[in-house]
Amino acid sequence: MWLTRKPRERRENSISIAAFAAAILLALGLAVSGWGLGLESSLRDWRDQMRVSPATGDIVIVEIDGKSLEALPTWPWPRSHYAQAIRKLDAMGASQIAFDVDFSSRSDPENDAELARAFAAIAQPALLPTFRQRNSASAIESYTEALPIEEFREHTFVASVNVVPAANGRIIRYPNGVVTNGVARPSLANMLARSDGEVGNAFRVDQAIDINTIPRISFIDLVEGRVDSARVRGKHAVIGATAIELFDRYPTALFGVQPGVAIQVQAAETLLQDRVRSETGQVLPLLVTALLLAGLLAAGGRSKRIPVPASLAAIAVGAVVVGFALALDQRHLIYVELTAPIAFVVTFFAVQRILVAAVNLEAERMTDTATGLANHNALGQAVRSDDAVFAARIADFSDVGSLLDHDAQVQLEVAVARRLQIAAGGAEIYRLEPGTYCWIAGTLETEQAEALFVSARALFNAAFTTGDERFQLTPAFGLAKGDFKGAATTAKYAASEGRLWASDADEQQRSTQFKMRILAEIDDAIESGAITVVFQPKIALQTGLISGAECLVRWTSPQFGQISPAQFIPVLEDKNRISGLTHFVFDTAVRRLEEAASLGHALNLAVNISAQLLSDPGFIAEIVRKLRIANFAVDCQLTLEITESAPLADSTTAKEALNRLVDAGARISIDDYGTGQATLNYLQDFPAQELKLDQSFVRGLVTEAKDQIMVRSTIELAHALGFAVVGEGIEDEAILNALRELGCDYGQGWHTGRPVKWERFLKELNARPTQGVAA
Numbered sequence: 001m002w003l004t005r006k007p008r009e010r011r012e013n014s015i016s017i018a019a020f021a022a023a024i025l026l027a028l029g030l031a032v033s034g035w036g037l038g039l040e041s042s043l044r045d046w047r048d049q050m051r052v053s054p055a056t057g058d059i060v061i062v063e064i065d066g067k068s069l070e071a072l073p074t075w076p077w078p079r080s081h082y083a084q085a086i087r088k089l090d091a092m093g094a095s096q097i098a099f100d101v102d103f104s105s106r107s108d109p110e111n112d113a114e115l116a117r118a119f120a121a122i123a124q125p126a127l128l129p130t131f132r133q134r135n136s137a138s139a140i141e142s143y144t145e146a147l148p149i150e151e152f153r154e155h156t157f158v159a160s161v162n163v164v165p166a167a168n169g170r171i172i173r174y175p176n177g178v179v180t181n182g183v184a185r186p187s188l189a190n191m192l193a194r195s196d197g198e199v200g201n202a203f204r205v206d207q208a209i210d211i212n213t214i215p216r217i218s219f220i221d222l223v224e225g226r227v228d229s230a231r232v233r234g235k236h237a238v239i240g241a242t243a244i245e246l247f248d249r250y251p252t253a254l255f256g257v258q259p260g261v262a263i264q265v266q267a268a269e270t271l272l273q274d275r276v277r278s279e280t281g282q283v284l285p286l287l288v289t290a291l292l293l294a295g296l297l298a299a300g301g302r303s304k305r306i307p308v309p310a311s312l313a314a315i316a317v318g319a320v321v322v323g324f325a326l327a328l329d330q331r332h333l334i335y336v337e338l339t340a341p342i343a344f345v346v347t348f349f350a351v352q353r354i355l356v357a358a359v360n361l362e363a364e365r366m367t368d369t370a371t372g373l374a375n376h377n378a379l380g381q382a383v384r385s386d387d388a389v390f391a392a393r394i395a396d397f398s399d400v401g402s403l404l405d406h407d408a409q410v411q412l413e414v415a416v417a418r419r420l421q422i423a424a425g426g427a428e429i430y431r432l433e434p435g436t437y438c439w440i441a442g443t444l445e446t447e448q449a450e451a452l453f454v455s456a457r458a459l460f461n462a463a464f465t466t467g468d469e470r471f472q473l474t475p476a477f478g479l480a481k482g483d484f485k486g487a488a489t490t491a492k493y494a495a496s497e498g499r500l501w502a503s504d505a506d507e508q509q510r511s512t513q514f515k516m517r518i519l520a521e522i523d524d525a526i527e528s529g530a531i532t533v534v535f536q537p538k539i540a541l542q543t544g545l546i547s548g549a550e551c552l553v554r555w556t557s558p559q560f561g562q563i564s565p566a567q568f569i570p571v572l573e574d575k576n577r578i579s580g581l582t583h584f585v586f587d588t589a590v591r592r593l594e595e596a597a598s599l600g601h602a603l604n605l606a607v608n609i610s611a612q613l614l615s616d617p618g619f620i621a622e623i624v625r626k627l628r629i630a631n632f633a634v635d636c637q638l639t640l641e642i643t644e645s646a647p648l649a650d651s652t653t654a655k656e657a658l659n660r661l662v663d664a665g666a667r668i669s670i671d672d673y674g675t676g677q678a679t680l681n682y683l684q685d686f687p688a689q690e691l692k693l694d695q696s697f698v699r700g701l702v703t704e705a706k707d708q709i710m711v712r713s714t715i716e717l718a719h720a721l722g723f724a725v726v727g728e729g730i731e732d733e734a735i736l737n738a739l740r741e742l743g744c745d746y747g748q749g750w751h752t753g754r755p756v757k758w759e760r761f762l763k764e765l766n767a768r769p770t771q772g773v774a775a
Helices: 003-032 038-051 067-072 079-091 110-119 188-193 219-223 262-273 282-300 310-330 339-365 378-382 397-401 406-425 446-458 484-497 504-526 565-574 578-598 611-615 619-631 651-664 680-685 704-718 731-743 757-767
Strands: 059-063 096-100 126-134 142-144 158-159 174-175 177-180 183-186 202-204 216-218 236-241 250-251 257-259 387-392 430-434 437-440 462-464 468-469 475-481 500-504 531-540 547-559 561-563 604-608 636-641 667-673 690-693 724-727
Touching: 003 310, 038 262, 038 310, 038 339, 059 067, 059 219, 059 262, 067 219, 067 462, 079 110, 079 219, 079 397, 096 188, 096 262, 126 188, 142 177, 177 250, 202 262, 202 504, 216 219, 219 462, 219 604, 236 262, 236 690, 236 757, 250 262, 257 262, 257 667, 282 310, 282 339, 310 339, 378 430, 378 484, 387 397, 387 430, 387 484, 397 406, 406 437, 406 446, 406 462, 430 484, 446 475, 446 500, 462 667, 475 484, 484 500, 484 604, 504 531, 504 547, 504 565, 531 578, 531 604, 531 619, 531 757, 547 565, 547 578, 547 757, 565 578, 578 604, 578 611, 578 636, 578 757, 604 611, 604 667, 611 619, 611 636, 611 651, 619 651, 651 667, 704 724
Parallel strands: 059 216, 059 236, 096 126, 096 236, 126 158, 475 500, 547 604, 604 636, 636 667, 667 690, 690 724
Antiparallel strands: 126 142, 158 183, 174 202, 177 183, 250 257, 387 437, 387 475, 430 437, 462 468, 531 547, 547 561
16 A cells, blocks of 8 residues: 555644544543542652752750650659759750640649749740640630640740641641631741731641751750750750650651651741742643643654654653653742643553554555555455445466565566556555455446456556566456455456456456355255265374364366355255255264264264354254263263354353353364454354464564464464463464474465365374374
8 A cells, every 4th residue: 555644644644633622621520529639748758758858957855755754754744854954055056946745734833933934044935835726615716725824924935836747647737827816826936937827818838847866965965954055055956756655646758657846847947948839829830731742742743854752752851841840849949730741741642652553554455465455354444335446356366476586476466556547546555365356436337347457458468577587467347336356256256267357247247146156955965975075184283193073065067066154055055955964974974973983983973063053943952962972981072162253142042052062072162263254252152172373474473463362362372271272273383383383283275184074084093093083
């Protein structure tokens, strides 16, 4: 097939547009619905991991840790301990002292007084926590504050420590402060960082600040004088609980479960390091990504020298967007949300590749792989019911082809197609099989056909040259309306009659007469012996021994000569006359099995059963009766091969019929597997023990990669399901060896044994041992 670039470009553009639309819809759905929040959270954690950095060290945590609780066992501690810590920190030069400890209730008056005196004595006012709490008992939404007791507030600042964990338990967002009953309370983090912020709003805590790098000193070490003043001097000191048994702990994205005081300091460090970032949301980066890809695709489409593949363009755009977002991360600038852009790029890439693969597969299905010409599938889609379909058949092309190697034959066929295209006025030429071609001419009067065919024949007066060989080829032509198979058949008929051309009317009349003669003569042909049964050996591939044979029919007609089963069996099936012929072959097989058994041969004979007979209860009952009274040894077996030439009208009835046949002792084989009706549903639904690979796959096993894949996968599937596998159409040693290497169980073909009469087959059996019946 001679393709121009423009149709291919249009097809690729259509694929890109479809993929773009699917990608933008899915990504927008994620962005608008919020379904991508979980993915965005995971992406943020990954991005934060790449920019982890230490705390400033300006804030130190004084830990109420396990060691301190053990040294000072009475809990809650007497407030004199906190007074002692305040005096120590002040003496060591701490710039500020803060507490993440609840002082909202009174304790021993003497201890409360001592702590109040300590607050009053230090240089900088301490920061004490306040908690806003909702009044759950109130019908109206209202709040109260858990403030430090009054004498503590006289010489301290009060800071809010309210935090709200997200659904995953983490402290993601931190408030600048809260308003309780009209009073604004800045947050502890804002006051530690001396950062302004609108009370009521919140900022995102930077999860990349390494909590483990925040300086810590043990409370007991501080009060007992074991801490170097250099660790405190000039720094903010926050006293809070870190001991596990005090239960003030939260999960973090990167550093595991951490105490609440550490989260407070991480929030303060976010402000100190100026890491509060605005966020783009999903829609803006999605639109930017989509515009970049659209622009790149448009630029690639305009480029004649270096077109940009759409999938590569998507990867490039995705890399640019992600790289830009990561660069902003490293500078702690605006946070670009990536879920929607990534979803867009991934969806575009996946859909585009799937559509390309589907289109390529369809194009491959529409193309003859040998010559590159359009094939019968493409013709079947192109032809309309009122089209005039022309066919050309090269007489004796198979004889010419046998003289050429594969490449030379391909060159010859392409040359023939080019001459036909001239005669067809530039119309596309379709190759149906070697030496047979078709084209469509739209509507055309039959009277015009004669002149067209005469002109076409004249183009073949010049010989064809292939390598050193010259060939004179003679075409015959056929014409049919809306039916390319009919056109091909009439061309074949014209070639056989030595005519220039024939129409479908000629062939239809001839075909009708032929069918009528078949139907009229079939019974007499069986009775007179004009129809006989021959036996094609079936061998076990791993041993090379004969395991059985397939019973085939041969008809020698006084008028028509040798009539192929492919000609008369479809006629009998179409007119529901196949039953009589099947009984004749079945009875012959039973007699031959009985004879083989009497001679000591374990043999398996196969008889073809048309699928339509499985819906005939009378036929099934008679075959079951014959199986039950058959007198051949247990080692011998009769296999019924279900042909796919007629579709199953009722699969339930067919399955029941097959079960009855199996119960009566028959073995079931699925014939022509891989074509027509013989598909996976046979394996799933029917009680078969064997499948036969269609010879169209076997013959191309050595040269065609697709056939190799088909055969290998079918054998593996069949063996996994417990089926024996027979390969048909073994025409040479290379195919035989290939089937054996793939693990095929049995084989038949002209290379392993041609169909012969029973006497000759029996002589072969007597000359060498048999394999035995297939499992």
